[in-house]
Amino acid sequence: MSGEVINTLMIITVGEFSVGILGNAFIVLVNFMDCMKNKKIASIDLILTSLAISRICLMCIITLDGFMLVLDPDVYATGKQMRIIDFFWTLTNHLSIWFATCLSIFYFFKIANFFNPLFLWMKWRIERAIPGILLVCVAFAVFISLPAAEDLNDDFRLCVKAKWKTNLTLRCRINKAQYASSKVYLNLFTLFPFSVSLISFLLLILSLWRHIRRMQLNVTGCRDPSTDAHMGAMKAVISFLLLFIAYNLSFLIATSSYFMPETELAVLIGELIALIYPSSHSFILILGNKKLRQASLRVLYKVTHALKRRNF
Template identity: 75%
Template sequence: MPAKMESILMVIAAGEFTMGVLANTFIALVNCMDWIKSKKIASIDLILTSLAISRICLLCVILLDCFILVLCPEVYTSGKQMKIIDFFWTVNNHLSVWFATCLSICYFLKIANFFHPLFLWMKWRIDRVILWILLGCLAFSVLISLPVTENLNDDFRLCVKAKQKMNLTLRCRVSKAQYASTKVLLNLLTLLPFSVSLISFLLLILSLWRHTRQMQLHGIGYRDPSTAAHVEAMKAVISFLFLFVAYYLAFLVATSSYFMPETELAVLWGELIALIYPSSHSFILILRNNKLRQASLRVLWKLKFILKRRKF
């Protein structure tokens, strides 16, 4: 790959990383400060904080992988360092998706209007068990990352950078079946939380439709707090679904680069697209959350005031 192209891609990656870390750090700090002041934390705030921390780690791992690929490609031929990076990437990848799914479920349980006994039971229990659910997501992500990382690393990382420098054709062909099956399993596991979020979104649409019908029957206008809450929750969930599809495709490109002729370029482009998901979705969450939006406005106002004072 030309050095100029590498430099441009790395600058873009660094910019996406910086924006993502700032947004997620802001979410975590605001919720933690509010937690310290009030000595309690709402379930949605706890999920947002956990999601922000997992995304900061994910952004760091992706950027580190980009820099290693460009600046220290020889690391790809050694298994130990890359196994550690692969492990943390897989863990934080699954954590960020599962935590976002928990957020979608929490929006659904807090806002939707259903009278099914199972829904009412889940709505009543969610605040009490949310911490255990998040810890369960962490344990599940770690457990599936250990065997996946062990199977993915050995031949894949060697072929990424070194396949054009040495005769690895036979070795790569032999391991394709094993690598492909591992990759498919990994991606299918990631699709499970996506399906849950999609179901939550569809149920929110159903709840909104039933609510608007009731409003019509009673001759009440549409602009009530429940309708507004439904719409805001749906916007938050659909933004996650849309960005996750883009991230999922980028993740496929990065992991499938093993089969592509321009492996290094494919990995970099896949990781650049992958960085968009944990960065931009965090800004959307800030704009959709009243507390975070108000806090961001206060920060911007203070920065504007400081800049004006320094200017004059």
């Protein structure tokens, strides 16, 4: 792989990383300042803050992994360092996915309108249940990460450099079945939160359709606060679903890289695509949240005003 290609990919990686850190750090900072001001934190702010922190950590791990692959590739032939990176990558990956799923569930219960007794009971309880749900997500992510890191280190990481080490190449060929099973194992656990988010999205569509029908029967129009809330929540959920699909495709590219001739190039491209998910979705959440959107507009106004004064 030529040096120009590596430099280009690393520059793009740094750019994506910087943009993602900026968006997610902004979410954490605004919610932290609001929490200090009001001496409490709303459930939606707690979810967004937890999600932003997990994505900051995820982007740091992905970027560190890419730089280590380019600058210090021999680390891939050792166990301890890569086992640590694999553990935290798997942990932050699952935390990010589960926290985003919690956000989809929260939007569904707070905005959707159904008259089922169980739904109404859960809608009333969801605010107080959010801290406990987030803690369960953390415990589950840690539980998944411990054995997954061992499998990743033994199969994928050592195989990245296998084309220069005959003994590693032979080991990778022998362990292909075990490698494939570990990847299926990881992806199966991410399919469940994806399915929950998809169901929440479909139920939001159903709730919006029923709401619009009621509005039309009452001849009051269909653009009202409830409709706008439905549309905003659906945009946040559908953006997560689409970006999540792209993220899993990139993960598939990276983890199947030793089947490809240009192993490092496949890994770097996979990680480059993977960074799109945690970096871009933060700005979608900022635009979809009234408090974050107003705070971003104030910051943008101050920056623009400062630049204009500096020019004069």
